[in-house]
């Protein structure tokens with residue numbers, strides 16, 4: 331008895347929207363470069379300029395955070411051979427090599443630290459934005475020991 335009553339509305343619900351949508355072309359996906367880049371970083375982060383002027387203190391703080399949250403994978407000196415990286419056979423670039431971070435903008439590095447990437451966990455709220463920007467500078471200086479020695483931003 332109930333069946334015919336249920337059958338028709340269900341058909342209408344399932345069938346009608348599909349039928350209505352059929353003639354429309356699927357919306358074209360925007361070019362990948364407009365939404366996010368190859369590193370999976372949203373466009374609005376890519377061009378962000380590092381707002382931080384590093385000081386000896388802020389870099390000392392970055393070094394501490396790096397020691398707590400990054401060195402187990404990235405290695406104390408940035409060689410990518412920390413204990414956890416070795417144990418889990420993670421492939422991590424050597425940041426002592428200036429080429430390693432060259433293709434990433436400061437904004438991209440910021441985003442990757444804050445949100446994580448692949449097997450790398452996100453720093454999330456553990457570090458404040460200013461601290462993450464200082465980490466970006468700290469990482470870049472790993473390939474430039476002369477810059478680490480001074481409190482001046484890298485040229």
Ligand code: HEC
Pocket residue numbers: 369395396399400401402403404414415420421422423430431439442443447448449450451453465469
């Ligand atoms: C559990 C291990 C682990 C920890 C902890 C970790 N990372 Fe990573 N990190 C990785 C791995 C693995 C990759 C490569 C991810 C990929 O490309 O898929 C990576 C990639 C990166 C990249 C991008 C490099 C590139 O060439 O794409 C940056 C920058 C980075 N890490 C910085 C940091 C910083 C700063 C911290 C600490 C706040 C940190 N990472 C903590 C494992 C880790």
